[in-house]
Amino acid sequence: MVELDHLAVAAETLEAGRAHVEETLGVTLQPGGAHARFSTHNMLLGLEDGLYLEVIAVDPQAPAPQTARWFDLDRFAGPARLSNWICRCDRLESALALSPEGSGAPVDLERGDLRWRMAVPDDGILPFDGCFPALMQWQGAGHPAARLAALGCRLRRLVLTHPRAEALRAALEPLIDDARVVVEPGATAAMAAEFDTPRGRRSLG
Numbered sequence: 055m056v057e058l059d060h061l062a063v064a065a066e067t068l069e070a071g072r073a074h075v076e077e078t079l080g081v082t083l084q085p086g087g088a089h090a091r092f093s094t095h096n097m098l099l100g101l102e103d104g105l106y107l108e109v110i111a112v113d114p115q116a117p118a119p120q121t122a123r124w125f126d127l128d129r130f131a132g133p134a135r136l137s138n139w140i141c142r143c144d145r146l147e148s149a150l151a152l153s154p155e156g157s158g159a160p161v162d163l164e165r166g167d168l169r170w171r172m173a174v175p176d177d178g179i180l181p182f183d184g185c186f187p188a189l190m191q192w193q194g195a196g197h198p199a200a201r202l203a204a205l206g207c208r209l210r211r212l213v214l215t216h217p218r219a220e221a222l223r224a225a226l227e228p229l230i231d232d233a234r235v236v237v238e239p240g241a242t243a244a245m246a247a248e249f250d251t252p253r254g255r256r257s258l259g
Contacts, residue, residue, distance in 0.1 A: 056142065058141055058230070058235065059142040060105055062138040062139070064126075064137035075099060079253075080252065083098060086098045086109075088113055090116070092119050098202055099205070100202025102208035105209055106199040110125060125137055141190070142190050143190070153186070158175040158180070160191075168197075169192075170193055172188060182216055182243065185243050187230075214238070216243045216244075
C-alpha cells in the first residue's frame with residue numbers, strides 16, 4: 055500500500071503559484087529549492103498529519119532538461135492550479151507493479167540534502183490525465199514536512215474528477231486506502247483539495 059505524501063500546485067511562474075495558494079488558504083508559503091534533473095523549483099506549505107503542499111514551476115534560470123519535465127510542466131499554461139498528488143511507499147517497484155501502464159520508471163532525485171526515488175513517465179504525463187498519483191520512495195530519514203512551520207492547515211478531502219471515474223477508482227483500490235481521497239465522475243479531468251485553515255474551510259483547485 056502507498057500513503058498520501060504531498061500535493062502539487064503547478065504554475066507558469068513560482069510567484070503566480072505562490073499568490074494562488076496564499077490568497078486561497080490565507081497562509082504564507084516557505085522557500086523550497088531547485089530540482090536540477092527537471093529544471094524546476096518550488097515553494098512549500100506544511101500541512102497537518104505529516105503532509106505538505108508544494109507550488110512547482112519551470113525554473114527560468116536553469117538549462118532545459120534532457121527529458122520531459124515531470125508533472126507535465128512542459129505543456130502547462132494558464133492560471134496556477136492543483137495538478138498532481140504524490141504518494142510515498144517503502145517499495146517503489148512493488149507499487150509500480152500494481153499501477154496502470156504509463157505510471158513511469160524510477161528516477162533518482164535530490165534537492166539539497168533530501169534524496170528520493172520517483173516514478174516519472176517518459177512524456178511527463180501520469181495516467182488518467184494526471185489524476186493517478188506520482189509514486190515515490192524517500193531515501194533516508196529526511197522529509198520536507200518535518201522542516202516546515204505548522205500553520206494550522208489540514209487536508210479534509212482530495213477530490214479527483216474524471217470521465218472514467220470507475221476505472222480510476224479501480225486502479226487506485228489495490229494501492230491506497232484513504233478516506234480523504236474521493237473519486238467522482240465528471241466531463242473533464244480535474245482535482246480539488248478541501249482544507250480546514252485558520253480562516254475557515256477553503257477549497258484549492
